[in-house]
Amino acid sequence: MKMKKIAVLVSGGGTNLQALIDAQGRGEIPNGRIELVISSASDAYALERAAKAGIETCVIERKGKKRETFTRLIQEKLRDAQIDLVVFAGFMIILSPAFFEEFANRCMNVHPALIPSFCGEGFYGLHVHEKVLEYGVKLTGATVHFADAVTDGGPIILQKAIDVEEGDTPETLQRRVMEQCEWKILPQAVSLFCDERLEVEGRIVHILPA
Numbered sequence: 001m002k003m004k005k006i007a008v009l010v011s012g013g014g015t016n017l018q019a020l021i022d023a024q025g026r027g028e029i030p031n032g033r034i035e036l037v038i039s040s041a042s043d044a045y046a047l048e049r050a051a052k053a054g055i056e057t058c059v060i061e062r063k064g065k066k067r068e069t070f071t072r073l074i075q076e077k078l079r080d081a082q083i084d085l086v087v088f089a090g091f092m093i094i095l096s097p098a099f100f101e102e103f104a105n106r107c108m109n110v111h112p113a114l115i116p117s118f119c120g121e122g123f124y125g126l127h128v129h130e131k132v133l134e135y136g137v138k139l140t141g142a143t144v145h146f147a148d149a150v151t152d153g154g155p156i157i158l159q160k161a162i163d164v165e166e167g168d169t170p171e172t173l174q175r176r177v178m179e180q181c182e183w184k185i186l187p188q189a190v191s192l193f194c195d196e197r198l199e200v201e202g203r204i205v206h207i208l209p210a
């Protein structure tokens with residue numbers, strides 16, 4: 001099986017990137033290799049995590065550029081590096097539709113809620129957990145899905161749920177969703193992709209047997 005080249009796009013702390021680096025280190029992504037980390041912010045801590053793991057990094061800032069230009073620069077970088085799989089791991093910028101045409105079913109996103117709840121434009125980072133607590137739902141979690149031009153709208157690959165607990169704050173909830181959901185299902189989804197075990201049929205992602 002061909003070794004898949006993975007690029008991870010980040011904007012901030014990079015704990016999901018770290019989960020991928022750690023999973024790779026444990027041999028849990030045998031058919032993939034993280035080759036490139038692109039950050040939309042020059043001060044993202046994710047860049048330090050990548051450098052420490054010996055992964056090539058690149059900063060492409062959104063500021064002062066049209067969305068189309070920003071998108072094109074990212075596409076060119078990914079194309080030059082011959083990337084097979086793009087992972088949005090806390091990547092906070094919405095790209096132009098052209099991106100999702102080129103990377104259809106080759107780009108995945110991790111979202112910190114159970115899609116189709118608490119998702120779409122404006123639902124990112126800590127805000128998602130604030131809205132979850134405001135609404136009073138008793139279950140939340142995370143979703144990994146193929147990204148398309150509709151924010152948080154593409155076919156779902158994996159989800160994991162946890163209970164909302166009495167006394168939770170956005171911060172405690174975010175931490176548990178990360179630890180118990182995101183950091184587990186993101187590496188799993190990446191590994192399934194690299195093993196060629198994900199088959200997309202319309203909205204449905206079939207997970208093929210090993």
Ligand code: GAR
Pocket residue numbers: 010011012013014015016017046089090091092110111112123124125128178182
């Ligand atoms: C994560 O919770 C991720 O799911 C979320 O931002 C956080 C980034 O943390 N992403 C979104 O809200 C995208 N809509 P990280 O930089 O430590 O991985």
